[in-house]
Amino acid sequence: MNMLAQFQQNQKTMSSREIAQLCEKEHFNVKRDCEVMFKGLKLDALKFEGIYLDSMNRQQAEYLLDEELTMTLVTGYNIVLRNRVIKRWKELEQGVDLNNPIQLRDLLLGYAEKNIQLQQQVAILEPKAKGLDRIADCTNVLGIRESAKALKIGQNQLTQYLMDHKVVYRDQFGKIQAYQKSIDQKLVHVVTSAPRLCGSGEKVFTQVKLTQKLITRISAWLEKGVAA
Structure with missing residues (x-):
């Protein structure tokens, strides 16, 4: 659907x-940024596609x-570029008189407040998102090797961390x-194997596995740099 058709349906839009x-950018770069945004928001890019000559x-x-x-x-662009887009959008939406300093100041202050709020939300959510990325592959309980892989740290580093925090220890x-x-x-779950026949008779073996609760906690510590 082209831009004219969009406006005919009273849906105001701004083209890439x-x-x-x-923003003084190449169009293909802005299109790429749009596609990254659509993917992040789980939107179908084709629904926003238009054709021009x-x-x-x-x-x-x-x-x-x-x-x-x-x-x-444009939140990811610098403040000068964001300001240009905001001004242009208000022209499209309200027919703003850009020569009226009071009206323009009020509008820009409103958008500045929105942008600050958005940045604050990002600052809060980003560490949580990183932590979730670390444990995205974890389900139920995992061995130390698998946990280290999910947390993206070394197995020895994770083992030492668990020992330092009195979660596990090494026996004699x-x-x-x-x-x-x-x-x-x-925080951990001990898995016991079925009896196995060894040279000295039947034996059972145990393995320490980390629960989702502990993996999540370690992930949060890592994001804060505690376990770095």
Whole structure:
């Protein structure tokens, strides 16, 4: 659907081409930024695609964004570029008189407050998102090797960290064992194997596995640099 059709349906949009002009960027770079945004928001890019004719009368693709998506896109650009887009959007939306300093100041202050709030939300959510990325592959309980892989740290580093924080210890044979308090707090789970026939008779083997609770806690510590 082209831009004219969009406006005929009373849906105000700003094209990726116009954003590129306002932000002094190549159109293909702005289109790429749009596609990254669509992917992050789980939106179908085709729903926002429009067609225009280039200087050689060839059909080319662009994206048509509403106000929310436009502001989301340019939040990552510098303040001068964001300011240009904000001014242009207000022209489209309200026919703003840019020569009226009082009206313009009020509008810009409003958007500045929105941008500050958005940045504060990002600052709060980003560490949590990073932590979730670390444990995205974790389900139920994992061995130390698998936990280290999910947390993206070395196995020895994780083992030492668990020992330093009194979660596990090494017995006289050098085997990792769990403290009872760690089991009681559901930080670890001890898995016992079925009896196996050995040279000295039947034996059972145990393995310490980390629970989701502990992996999540370690992930939070890592993001704060505690375990670095």
